[in-house]
Amino acid sequence: MRIPTYPSLVEIETPALIIREEVALRNIDRFQKHCDDNGLKLRPHVKTHKCVHFAKAQIAAGAVGITCQKIGEAEVMADGGIDDILIAYNILGGDKLGRLRSLAERTKALSVVADNDVVVGGLSRVFETASQPLTVLVECDTGGRRCGVQTPEGAIALASRISALPGIEFGGLMTYPAVGGQRDVLRFMNRAKAGIAECGIACSEVSSGGSPDMWHARTHDGTITEYRAGTYVFNDRSLVERATCNWEDCAGRIVATVVSVPSESRAVIDAGSKILTTDLLGLDGFGYLVGHPQARIAKLSEEHGIVRCGPDDRLEVGEQVHIVPNHICVVTNMLDNAWLERKRGDLSVLTIDARGKLT
Amino acid sequence: MRIPTYPSLVEIETPALIIREEVALRNIDRFQKHCDDNGLKLRPHVKTHKCVHFAKAQIAAGAVGITCQKIGEAEVMADGGIDDILIAYNILGGDKLGRLRSLAERTKALSVVADNDVVVGGLSRVFETASQPLTVLVECDTGGRRCGVQTPEGAIALASRISALPGIEFGGLMTYPAVGGQRDVLRFMNRAKAGIAECGIACSEVSSGGSPDMWHARTHDGTITEYRAGTYVFNDRSLVERATCNWEDCAGRIVATVVSVPSESRAVIDAGSKILTTDLLGLDGFGYLVGHPQARIAKLSEEHGIVRCGPDDRLEVGEQVHIVPNHICVVTNMLDNAWLERKRGDLSVLTIDARGKLT
Numbered sequence: 001m002r003i004p005t006y007p008s009l010v011e012i013e014t015p016a017l018i019i020r021e022e023v024a025l026r027n028i029d030r031f032q033k034h035c036d037d038n039g040l041k042l043r044p045h046v047k048t049h050k051c052v053h054f055a056k057a058q059i060a061a062g063a064v065g066i067t068c069q070k071i072g073e074a075e076v077m078a079d080g081g082i083d084d085i086l087i088a089y090n091i092l093g094g095d096k097l098g099r100l101r102s103l104a105e106r107t108k109a110l111s112v113v114a115d116n117d118v119v120v121g122g123l124s125r126v127f128e129t130a131s132q133p134l135t136v137l138v139e140c141d142t143g144g145r146r147c148g149v150q151t152p153e154g155a156i157a158l159a160s161r162i163s164a165l166p167g168i169e170f171g172g173l174m175t176y177p178a179v180g181g182q183r184d185v186l187r188f189m190n191r192a193k194a195g196i197a198e199c200g201i202a203c204s205e206v207s208s209g210g211s212p213d214m215w216h217a218r219t220h221d222g223t224i225t226e227y228r229a230g231t232y233v234f235n236d237r238s239l240v241e242r243a244t245c246n247w248e249d250c251a252g253r254i255v256a257t258v259v260s261v262p263s264e265s266r267a268v269i270d271a272g273s274k275i276l277t278t279d280l281l282g283l284d285g286f287g288y289l290v291g292h293p294q295a296r297i298a299k300l301s302e303e304h305g306i307v308r309c310g311p312d313d314r315l316e317v318g319e320q321v322h323i324v325p326n327h328i329c330v331v332t333n334m335l336d337n338a339w340l341e342r343k344r345g346d347l348s349v350l351t352i353d354a355r356g357k358l359t
Numbered sequence: 360m361r362i363p364t365y366p367s368l369v370e371i372e373t374p375a376l377i378i379r380e381e382v383a384l385r386n387i388d389r390f391q392k393h394c395d396d397n398g399l400k401l402r403p404h405v406k407t408h409k410c411v412h413f414a415k416a417q418i419a420a421g422a423v424g425i426t427c428q429k430i431g432e433a434e435v436m437a438d439g440g441i442d443d444i445l446i447a448y449n450i451l452g453g454d455k456l457g458r459l460r461s462l463a464e465r466t467k468a469l470s471v472v473a474d475n476d477v478v479v480g481g482l483s484r485v486f487e488t489a490s491q492p493l494t495v496l497v498e499c500d501t502g503g504r505r506c507g508v509q510t511p512e513g514a515i516a517l518a519s520r521i522s523a524l525p526g527i528e529f530g531g532l533m534t535y536p537a538v539g540g541q542r543d544v545l546r547f548m549n550r551a552k553a554g555i556a557e558c559g560i561a562c563s564e565v566s567s568g569g570s571p572d573m574w575h576a577r578t579h580d581g582t583i584t585e586y587r588a589g590t591y592v593f594n595d596r597s598l599v600e601r602a603t604c605n606w607e608d609c610a611g612r613i614v615a616t617v618v619s620v621p622s623e624s625r626a627v628i629d630a631g632s633k634i635l636t637t638d639l640l641g642l643d644g645f646g647y648l649v650g651h652p653q654a655r656i657a658k659l660s661e662e663h664g665i666v667r668c669g670p671d672d673r674l675e676v677g678e679q680v681h682i683v684p685n686h687i688c689v690v691t692n693m694l695d696n697a698w699l700e701r702k703r704g705d706l707s708v709l710t711i712d713a714r715g716k717l718t
Contacts, residue, residue: 013454013718047661069662089629089662090618092677095372115619118676146663147619147627259449260474260506268506270448274692275717278637302406302689303428303448304505317477318451329661333633334692336715356695358634359372 012347014257014320015271017331017338019350023251024049024233025057031214031232032061039222043067043086043207045230048329050354052080053340054233065109067209067228071099072357074110080353083108086207088174088228090119090139090147096359097126104134111135113174115148120162127167135171136162137207142188143178152191159196159203170196172205172225179212179242189223211235212242236328237288238281247324252338253290254323254331256305258315267315269297269305271323275334276300279327290322297323371706373616373679374630376690376697378709382610383408383592384416390573390591391420398581402426402445404568404589407688409713411439412699413592424468426568426587430458431716433469439712442467445566447533447587449478449498449506455718456485463493470494472533474506479521486526494530495521496566501547502537511550518555518562529555531564531584538571538601548582570594571601595687596647597640606683611697612649613682613690615664617674626674628656628664630682634693635659638686649681656682 028044035042044058045067055066055077065084068074074085084107091100091112104110104127114120114136127134138158141148149155155173162170173192177185189206196203209228231239234251256271276286278300286297286305294310309315325331332338332352340350387403394401403417404426414425414436424443427433433444443466450459450471463469463486473479473495486493497517500507508514514532521529532551536544548565555562568587590598593610615630635645637659645656645664653669668674684690691697691711699709 013452015717092616092618093372115621116676141621146660146665148621150621257451259451262474262500262507262509273689301505306505317475330632334715356693358374
């Protein structure tokens with residue numbers, strides 16, 4: 001399939017990211033409907049768009065709240081009027097705990113996750129004197145091999161500890177599963193939930209997530225109450241390759257200019273790792289060059305993308321090209337602003353509000 | 360060798376980048392002396408530090424000017440008082456050419472490179488009516504296989520074209536060589552220079568560059584007049600591994616906190632690809648964990664670094680660790696600010712002035 005390019009944009013300063021709003025809103029509505037149809041609460045992860053604009057669109061479509069990874073992201077979203085936020089990260093350190101408490105005081109519902117006693121102890125100490133307890137979910141490693149307690153027994157023990165400490169309350173279980181790991185999630189969560197119930201502790205939420213497996217959320221059979229997905233709002237080449245979406249569902253395109261054609265088989269574009277990033281996600285090449293199926297973005301340096309061209313598919317100096325990035329979440333983080341395209345050729349500035357919020 | 364960590368910084372909000380000024384200034388002085396001793400002008404590339412502070416330190420140490428990759432970087436440096444700037448990039452497009460002309464009007468010496476007629480034609484059209492001609496160097500591909508004319512004959516032809524056009528003047532030859540490609544540089548440049556001289560055109564500069572081979576600049580035998588290096592100011596793991604510098608010459612360290620130790624062999628730090636980036640540069644793992652030679656930063660997601668720990672080298676939740684990044688240039692680009700350490704434990708904010716300047 002050939003996706004049309006945008007000759008009207010020929011004078012845009014490149015490299016730049018264009019977000020097609022219509023596509024993003026369609027993605028938001030489609031997955032919201034899937035969650036509604038399957039009795040799942042949707043709590044989108046804002047890491048993909050990092051924009052208050054799209055967070056509000058997700059809430060307007062029916063999302064219960066948002067997920068952030070960093071306090072800095074949550075602060076920006078709270079400033080933008082979002083008042084139900086899960087920070088899916090172990091928060092440690094005096095400064096961050098102080099910021100977390102301030103944030104809790106100005107949001108309707110703030111929750112965090114924890115997978116160890118040190119984190120839980122720190123949260124309890126800081127919230128002990130707060131007007132409301134902080135909701136803490138136990139992060140479970142159901143196969144993703146990142147953070148998380150390793151066994152259902154570990155989850156039960158940490159849930160008990162949270163319930164026993166002042167200033168915090170147990171809010172449920174959370175996992176970021178391995179791709180394809182839905183059965184492992186159910187096995188882990190059902191055992192943990194049963195054990196927590198035996199302790200007389202209520203487990204109100206079981207939160208799972210991940211865009212690659214999002215259409216299988218329906219197989220969760222009532223165990224999972226909430227789903228967190230980020231990438232689905234814009235989609236990217238990695239999700240097309242995993243058959244989670246199609247090319248026309250990709251709302252984000254990088255526009256680049258061909259700055260050099262040094263040889264017959266090589267062209268150089270002005271999109272390098274400073275916008276595409278070096279994330280491959282197991283794919284071949286650093287993005288999909290729209291309308292040039294024979295071309296391959298073979299190598300990146302910071303400001304140069306080296307394109308290997310096919311014999312019947314040459315690029316010309318000055319030509320603008322569109323790229324669907326491998327991984328859209330890391331692209332938005334490189335940019336202060338993107339272009340929001342409301343109608344074909346009608347561009348306005350989209351501020352990436354929570355770009356670069358590392359802490 | 361064990362490099363000392365900084366227990367006094369235990370309360371710094373992580374992840375963060377600390378730049379040890381003493382080390383950076385020593386690196387600046389050492390390579391400046393090398394260039395001075397070998398009759399080479401040094402024109403440091405600011406892409407590594409992106410800070411007016413260090414650009415000024417380089418000029419103060421004896422650099423003739425700076426190199427930028429983007430007009431936006433050059434604008435920031437000109438605002439900071441730097442007045443001799445090479446933009447080592449093919450500039451295309453009406454908006455950028457307009458910005459370039461404005462920049463030329465407020466700098467003492469501005470030059471750019473070009474490797475094709477389209478770029479040269481655009482520069483000429485915009486500078487035809489300027490008060491001073493723009494200096495244009497011909498970029499030559501001496502083996503780096505990025506941009507550049509492919510043959511000395513191509514360089515001669517483009518030099519002639521630049522000399523013939525209004526608004527621009529030929530400033531010499533420029534190359535970004537392949538690592539280890541010094542002989543190829545000399546072979547290409549000597550042939551191109553001879554041909555350009557036969558055309559009666561002066562070739563005042565032959566500019567080469569690259570930090571990995573910077574100590575071999577002395578082998579250039581008078582052909583090369585100017586050297587561009589960026590990474591040497593801070594150095595990084597890739598340059599240690601190439602034996603260009605030692606660990607104690609690495610001025611930049613990422614400080615991260617251990618947020619989770621899910622299993623005996625796995626720890627998770629709060630430095631992920633949003634600060635370390637996924638640049639491997641052919642290395643094993645995503646950075647060097649100082650003081651933990653058995654540890655390996657095996658995997659990154661945006662906010663998590665997965666560390667495989669050795670049996671005698673465990674990490675603890677809440678512990679702060681220091682990382683020498685694989686590639687320091689891309690790390691500074693992720694940050695609005697770093698910490699500048701003037702003396703041990705004495706930190707001030709270092710603004711990364713030209714972060715994220717993509718155009």
